[in-house]
Amino acid sequence: MPGSDRGRATSDRETEGRCALADVALAALGSGSRESGGSVRGSSPTINDVARVAGVSKKTVSRVINDSPLLRVETRQRVELAIAELGFVPNLQARGLAMGHNSLIGLIHDNPNSQMVLGVQQGILEAIRDTDFALVVRPVDRGSPGMMDDVRRFLERQRLFGVMLLPPISENDLLARHCAELGCRYVRMGSARLDADAHCVSSNDAEAVAAATRHLIVRGHRRIGLVAGPHGFRSAKERRAGFEAALNEANVALPRSLIAQGDYRFDSGVIAGSRLLDQVPPPTAIFACNDEMAAGVLHAARQRDLAVPRDLSIIGFDDTPIAAHVWPPLTTVRWPIQAMGQAAARKLLDGSSDAPAPPSVFPSKLIVRGSVADLEVGP
Amino acid sequence: MPGSDRGRATSDRETEGRCALADVALAALGSGSRESGGSVRGSSPTINDVARVAGVSKKTVSRVINDSPLLRVETRQRVELAIAELGFVPNLQARGLAMGHNSLIGLIHDNPNSQMVLGVQQGILEAIRDTDFALVVRPVDRGSPGMMDDVRRFLERQRLFGVMLLPPISENDLLARHCAELGCRYVRMGSARLDADAHCVSSNDAEAVAAATRHLIVRGHRRIGLVAGPHGFRSAKERRAGFEAALNEANVALPRSLIAQGDYRFDSGVIAGSRLLDQVPPPTAIFACNDEMAAGVLHAARQRDLAVPRDLSIIGFDDTPIAAHVWPPLTTVRWPIQAMGQAAARKLLDGSSDAPAPPSVFPSKLIVRGSVADLEVGP
DNA sequence: TTGTAAGCGTTATCAG
DNA sequence: CTGATAACGCTTACAA
Numbered sequence: 001m002p003g004s005d006r007g008r009a010t011s012d013r014e015t016e017g018r019c020a021l022a023d024v025a026l027a028a029l030g031s032g033s034r035e036s037g038g039s040v041r042g043s044s045p046t047i048n049d050v051a052r053v054a055g056v057s058k059k060t061v062s063r064v065i066n067d068s069p070l071l072r073v074e075t076r077q078r079v080e081l082a083i084a085e086l087g088f089v090p091n092l093q094a095r096g097l098a099m100g101h102n103s104l105i106g107l108i109h110d111n112p113n114s115q116m117v118l119g120v121q122q123g124i125l126e127a128i129r130d131t132d133f134a135l136v137v138r139p140v141d142r143g144s145p146g147m148m149d150d151v152r153r154f155l156e157r158q159r160l161f162g163v164m165l166l167p168p169i170s171e172n173d174l175l176a177r178h179c180a181e182l183g184c185r186y187v188r189m190g191s192a193r194l195d196a197d198a199h200c201v202s203s204n205d206a207e208a209v210a211a212a213t214r215h216l217i218v219r220g221h222r223r224i225g226l227v228a229g230p231h232g233f234r235s236a237k238e239r240r241a242g243f244e245a246a247l248n249e250a251n252v253a254l255p256r257s258l259i260a261q262g263d264y265r266f267d268s269g270v271i272a273g274s275r276l277l278d279q280v281p282p283p284t285a286i287f288a289c290n291d292e293m294a295a296g297v298l299h300a301a302r303q304r305d306l307a308v309p310r311d312l313s314i315i316g317f318d319d320t321p322i323a324a325h326v327w328p329p330l331t332t333v334r335w336p337i338q339a340m341g342q343a344a345a346r347k348l349l350d351g352s353s354d355a356p357a358p359p360s361v362f363p364s365k366l367i368v369r370g371s372v373a374d375l376e377v378g379p
Numbered sequence: 380m381p382g383s384d385r386g387r388a389t390s391d392r393e394t395e396g397r398c399a400l401a402d403v404a405l406a407a408l409g410s411g412s413r414e415s416g417g418s419v420r421g422s423s424p425t426i427n428d429v430a431r432v433a434g435v436s437k438k439t440v441s442r443v444i445n446d447s448p449l450l451r452v453e454t455r456q457r458v459e460l461a462i463a464e465l466g467f468v469p470n471l472q473a474r475g476l477a478m479g480h481n482s483l484i485g486l487i488h489d490n491p492n493s494q495m496v497l498g499v500q501q502g503i504l505e506a507i508r509d510t511d512f513a514l515v516v517r518p519v520d521r522g523s524p525g526m527m528d529d530v531r532r533f534l535e536r537q538r539l540f541g542v543m544l545l546p547p548i549s550e551n552d553l554l555a556r557h558c559a560e561l562g563c564r565y566v567r568m569g570s571a572r573l574d575a576d577a578h579c580v581s582s583n584d585a586e587a588v589a590a591a592t593r594h595l596i597v598r599g600h601r602r603i604g605l606v607a608g609p610h611g612f613r614s615a616k617e618r619r620a621g622f623e624a625a626l627n628e629a630n631v632a633l634p635r636s637l638i639a640q641g642d643y644r645f646d647s648g649v650i651a652g653s654r655l656l657d658q659v660p661p662p663t664a665i666f667a668c669n670d671e672m673a674a675g676v677l678h679a680a681r682q683r684d685l686a687v688p689r690d691l692s693i694i695g696f697d698d699t700p701i702a703a704h705v706w707p708p709l710t711t712v713r714w715p716i717q718a719m720g721q722a723a724a725r726k727l728l729d730g731s732s733d734a735p736a737p738p739s740v741f742p743s744k745l746i747v748r749g750s751v752a753d754l755e756v757g758p
Numbered sequence: 759t760t761g762t763a764a765g766c767g768t769t770a771t772c773a774g
Numbered sequence: 775c776t777g778a779t780a781a782c783g784c785t786t787a788c789a790a
Contacts, residue, residue, distance in 0.1 A: 046767055057777045062769060070775055089535045093481055094767035096472040097782050104483075104515070114497040121516060134515045134537055136483070137500060156468045158513055266704055295704045302706055322704055325645055325674045327681055425783055436761045441785065449759060473783035476766050 045086040054082035065090055092132060101161050103132045105348060108151060108175075109166035110142040112264065113290075115320045116337055120166060120189070123341025127349065136160065142169055151175060155182045162186060162348040164341070170194065171234040185351045187344040191235035198357035201344040203335045205235055205317075208364035209242030209287070212315050212333050215366060216285045217250045220375030221313060225258040225276040225283035227269060227293045236264075239289045239317060258283055262293045269296020277304055277312070284375050285313035291323040294330055298371075309373035319367050328370035335364040424465040433461035444469055471511060480540050482511045484727060487530060487554075488545035489521040491643065492669075494699045495716055499545060499568070502720025506728065515539065521548055530554060534561045541565060541727040543720070549573065550613045564730045566723045570614035577736035580723040582714045584614055584696075587743035588621030588666070591694050591712050594745060595664045596629045599754030600692060604637040604655040604662035606648060606672045615643075618668045618696060637662055641672045648675020656683055656691070663754050664692035670702040673709055677750075688752035698746050707749035714743040 047065075051058045056079060063071055064079040082088075096102035107124065111117050124135055138154055140147050155163070155178070162185030169175060170188040176195060179186040188194050191205035216224055226243050229236025247254050257279050260272035269288055273296055276283055288294035294316030298308060306312050308328055316323055319334035343360050350357070429440045435458060442450055443458040461467075475481035486503065490496050503514055517533055519526050534542070534557070541564030548554060549567040555574060558565040567573050570584035595603055605622050608615025626633050636658050639651035648667055652675055655662055667673035673695030680691050687693055687707055695702055698713035722739050729736070 048767080058767095059769080059777060060775090063776085066769085072775065075775080091476070091538065091767050092536060093472055093475040093538065094782090095769075097470070097476050097784090098767080098769040100769095100782075102472055104513075114493040118493040118496060122518065125518060132536055134483075134517070134533075136513045136515050138513070139501065139504060154513075157471060157511055159471065266700070292700075292704070299704075299706060321645070321671075322701055325671070325678075325701055326705055327678060427783080437784080438762080438786090439760060442760085445785085451759065454759080470783050473766090474785075476768085477783080477785040479766075479785095 045088045047088070047090070049086055050079065050082045050088050053086060054079045102159060104134055104136050104158065104160045105345065106136045106138055106155075106158065106160045106163035107166065108138045108140060108163050108169060110140045110147075110169040111166055113292075113318070113320065116318070117166065119337035120164070120341035120344075123338040123343075124164065124345040126338075127342045127345035131349075133161065133349070140169060148174065148178070152178055152182070155179065155184050160184055162351065164344050164348065165189065167191060167235055168233050185348055187348045189340055189344055191238045193359075193361070194234070196357075197359045198347070198351065201340050201347060201360040201362070203340065203362050203364055205238040205335075205364070206242035206245065208333045208335065208366075209239045209289075209317065210246040212317075212331075212366055213243050213246035213287060214250070215331075215368075216287070216313060216315065216372065217246065217252060219313070219372065221285040222252055222375075223258065223281065223283045223285070224252065224254075225260065225279075225286040226254070227260050227262045227272040227276070227286060227288035227297060229289040229293075230261070230263045233264070236289055243287055262289065262296075264290050264292060266292045266296045266299075269293030270299045271296075273297030273300030274303070277301060277306065283312070285315070285372070287315045289317055291316035291318045291320045291330060291332055294332065294371075295322050295326050298326055298330070309371050313372040313375075315372060323367075324369070330371045331369045332367050333364050334367050336362045424467045426467070426469070428465055429458065429461045429467050432465060433458045481538060483513055483515050483537065483539045484724065485515045485517055485534075485537065485539045485542035486545065487517045487519060487542050487548060489519045489526075489548040490545055492671075492697070492699065495697070496545065498716035499543070499720035499723075502717040502722075503543065503724040505717075506721045506724035510728075512540065512728070519548060527553065527557070531557055531561070534558065534563050539563055541730065543723050543727065544568065546570060546614060547612050564727055566727045568719055568723055570617045572738075572740070573613070575736075576738045577726070577730065580719050580726060580739040580741070582719065582741050582743055584617040584714075584743070585621035585624065587712045587714065587745075588618045588668075588696065589625040591696075591710075591745055592622050592625035592666060593629070594710070594747075595666070595692060595694065595751065596625065596631060598692070598751065600664040601631055601754075602637065602660065602662045602664070603631065603633075604639065604658075604665040605633070606639050606641045606651040606655070606665060606667035606676060608668040608672075609640070609642045612643070615668055622666055641668065641675075643669050643671060645671045645675045645678075648672030649678045650675075652676030652679030653682070656680060656685065662691070664694075664751070666694045668696055670695035670697045670699045670709060670711055673711065673750075674701050674705050677705055677709070688750050692751040692754075694751060702746075703748070709750045710748045711746050712743050713746045715741050 047058055047061045050061045056075060060075060061079055064076055092103055107121065109117055121135065140151055163179060165175065165186060165188045167190050170190050171194060176186060176188060186199060188200050190202045193202050194200050226240065228240050244254060258276065260275045262268035262272045269292060272293065273286065276286055277300055286297050288297050294314050297314055301308050301312050308314055314330060316330045316332040319332045323330040323332045340362050347357055426437055426440045430437045435454060439454060440458055443455055471482055486500065488496055500514065519530055542558060544554065544565060544567045546569050549569050550573060555565060555567060565578060567579050569581045572581055573579050605619065607619050623633060637655065639654045641647035641651045648671060651672065652665065655665055656679055665676050667676050673693050676693055677687060680687050685691050693709060695709045695711040698711045702709040702711045719741050726736055
């Protein structure tokens, strides 16, 4: 019985009402199946089967499943009925072959922060919900010498509809160029405007960090340490720039001794925090360029029996779960990662629209928790 | 110049050496392109182009790219040369259409733990490295009424080679049945044996938790609290069973008052921990069924000015980053998530092999950090 | 060991 | 508005 398995698939609530058409279908299929053969051997029904059952041509069915406007309602209904009876599901492989591109969008990233990756995935999936698009993930290993070749091979073989590039790999201009060369649409996410509006969705980390830093300054802090992010990361650069700008505008000095470099990981935060806290006098507050490092600073403080926030105020960045779960919970900067993922995906899908893409810059927000205190003026 | 973009793609190191063949290629393509037309309009070269350039038939090229054993080395080389010259890349859509299935494997999950999801992804990607397979992710919303229909639609439309099911959704037998009905290979990951060996890769949470509990008992603890996981999660059931088994075998009593229920999230850990710690006398140790809840217990302890581990020992489960990052760092159970993902993917790919699948149960390991102390015997 | 012919299930073209 | 016919690029019989 052709497609009987599938028949149940789309319509679980379908009972035994209108099976007349289905019987016609069987009869029709039984005889001269010269073209598609889709009915043989229990495989699922094809567009040909639907056409035969509905008594129309292949192309008409195609028009129905592609929402073509030029169709008589009556015809459309007949076809839709046949589709329902047969439990027909269009074959994306075939469609992809015919149209020259598949319905997959790729997510390329080399991100150590799982929360972020998953947030973006979530956003993308929201954007492609109710479409036939699916999300293909491709983590890559920045630093590995063959990385770029790897990605190229991936793009060549999979022939995706388009890809989304996550930071920090999204900052790589060469990668973007490769995408373009391979005819693969792309959108880059970043902490600053990295590309033309059509290819870019970003936050404004510099501004967000400046606001966070002002939060410290307003509370009386003047010796403020920075745990910077790693070289080569645009986000690290942006965040540092925002930090310095805020200090500058308030005429607060930033001695080199109050800057320590980290690599965005917890351990580097412990080390950087230690170095900062061993200065004399130590800083009264520290901004760390991400939450993991901020948690590391917290560790370093605890190792020195410093109470946070009494003896030391700390602000992080990203608002990952760790920020809320350490003690005291960290004041930090939250950026709308999921919304950005969604916007980026939409931009990708709308790419062929005629209207020029609008710029997409998403605002971040300071989340105030318990790791910042007003500075007690000394005796 | 047909395929010139692509020509560079695979062979960046190719300089100007042997372009003779390529010229032949151009000539050949220029004239009677009656079949594929792959050379026209800058689109990428097809198997026909390769065949013409190499002076063999389509099928022979197909044999080469599919590693058929029956080919003269000479022929093979000629074809390979042509492939290189042209920068030919097989079209997966077309192949998928012809073979009846694509080269995508899906990851279906409804997991709140991002670390876990990403770990599995990593494992899968290792398993499919150097193949043409790609990974499609599909988070679903357990609890949403339309979830199962959703997944079915997804499977019907995408026609994946196979899917991997992550806990807790992997515990859903109905979902597995649907996969089978739709002709989609599947492998389930879980905290216990959920299915036939061919469809299952698991850890043994009960045993792991029993070991962790013994770790507490050996150190003198007798009043040990449990923060259980949510109903309906197999892992919660397994972990609790392991906990109770260890207490039993040591003849340690487990009053109901020392069991609190959580939902695997931080906040529930705080609440459950509070309830446990407010008992008189309070427990001297608590096992929480995952790290997030263990971190919550830590919060509850701190709110009561209890020192960990001096006044309270805590053990968690999963070894997520949070376990290492809170203070004190948590003793916890680590299970080989990435290795399991890899094994599961391999199982999926080997699915058609004749040999019966071996059982795959992966051992977990107690990670000892700073949250457990020997029990001081009271005065 | 290699080639020929016939699909795989869709969409595009261009006529009616 | 609808339909015949030809792509789309590859694989799998079945020959040679």
